[in-house]
Amino acid sequence: MKVAIISGSKSDENIIYEAKKTLEEFDIEYKVYIASAHRSPEYVKEIVQKVNSEFDCIIAIAGLSAALPGFVASYSILPVVGVPVDSEMFGLDALLSITQMPKGVPVASMGIGKKGAHNAALFIARMFANQDETLKQKLLEYIKKEEENIRKINEEL
Template sequence: MKVAIFFGSKSDTEIMRKAADILKQFNIEYRGYVLSAHRVPERLCEVLVEIENEGFECIIAGAGLAAHLPGVIASKTILPVIGVPCNGALDGMDSLLSIVQMPKPIPVATVGINNAFNAGMLAVEILAIKYPELKEKLIEYRRVMKEDFIRESEKGCDL
């Protein structure tokens, strides 16, 4: 089980780290790359070939502003690509629309603005289809999450 995490700028590191954190929690191997679809397209293509040859099974790609990185990656591979729109010129709305509005037939699964955690969870769900042990971990994660939520909500809240 291997997931590649791409993002176009080091300034997105803290956002994208949340995807890595959840992958770690599920013991999924991952590797991070700071590569730009605009500044180093040749290197991006080389790395995509490398990760395919190394057996990576899913890609998480974060990008801000024009947010072309997830779409460019999706156009170069048949691996599932999960796009993370990062804050851009319009509080991330520009990035969200750039990623979610991919032309057919090159889809990019897209999560909310800066929500790399959900991108990591979606990668876990995708891989859980193939790996029964991961599926069991995900079921247990959800069970515990529900129990924790119920326990917290039973305490009530101060308004």
């Protein structure tokens, strides 16, 4: 099981990092591509065509008029998870560009920025867990640990 992370700009490194780190925690294989739907559409298409045969799903990260997730979803039947970046307008432009897809081309949007990238990886772990008992256990542990951490914070209050 492999994830392709495609990001619209190298400047979103810290967002990409969040997705990578989380996928690694779940031992999910990934590869990162930087490619802009607007400035390199043919290259995105090449990447997507390669991804279509070698990967199982796609994380697409983009800001502003964030066309990348929708563009990628148009050329693939893999599940595409979009992460809006807060480049301007506190991310509202990217959020609307990613969520308001027309009927027929699904993109699954996460929240804006780092937390969205982290959750994109988690969401994918959930998708893969259906066929992977180890992953399932890891997710259950992740959830358990989250709660334990919060319980601990309260003991120390």
